[in-house]
Amino acid sequence: MPRSKQTPVSTGTREALILAGERLFAEHGINGVSLRQINAAAGQKNSSAAHYHFGSKQSLIKAIHSYRLERVNQRRHERLNKLHEDGKDSDVRAIIETIVHPIVEEIHETEGGSHYIRCLAQIVGHPKIDVSELWSQSIASGLTEALNLLKAANPDVPAILLGQRFGLMWEQTIHALSDREHLRALSTGGEATDLVLFVSNLVDMIAGGLSAPVSETTKRELQTYQKHRRNKA
DSSP: OOOOOOOOOSSHHHHHHHHHHHHHHHHHOOOTTTHHHHHHHOOSSSSSHHHHSSSSSHHHHHHHHHHHHHHHHHHHHHHHHHHTTTTTTTOOHHHHHHHHHHHHHHHBTTTTTTHHHHHHHHHTOOOOOOOOOOOOOTTTTTHHHHHEEEHHHHHTTTTTHHHHHHHHHHHHHHEEEEEEHHHHHSSSOOOOOOOOHHHHHHHHHHHHHHHHOHHHHHHHHHHHHHHHHHOOO
């Protein structure tokens, strides 16, 4: 996997605040950072710059998410297009790669990428942030397409269970990559684990989990759940 750094265009106060906020959230947690601290870290003499550009910490978090996801989504669509060209639309592992690899590329090929994934883990795990509000149809379109391909490739897994598995897959991906970056930042001996091996094994685990046969126990629980929903309707 390429390791050359491609620094995103870093002009303007707004982008400086986004990158500073992302770094501080990654290092200290969302609750442990104020807009005033982000102003200082971004080198802004105007103490209200962050409030002027974003209005609130929640809006800044949305801006950070969009700033990264636009590039990730573009890469994902490029991989999905190649997937269609190669006739691998039903290859579960190949579909998972279109989800995971663009994130890994953003981490390792862009300025502040390590901060990005650790910040994203803070966002996903925050009890007061509705992650669904961070997704817009435009910048999450690649992930939606990948999910639709996974549904078609796993016809024996009921839609509600596949949706749950997809959510678990997303959290596992974010936190696994975040934890690796955290350990790598603490390590003085270079890479904590070989990146290519780590990502390949992660993709294997996710693909296996998404396609795992539904147990009889889960089938019974699903029937009970569906019956309860029908009775409430």
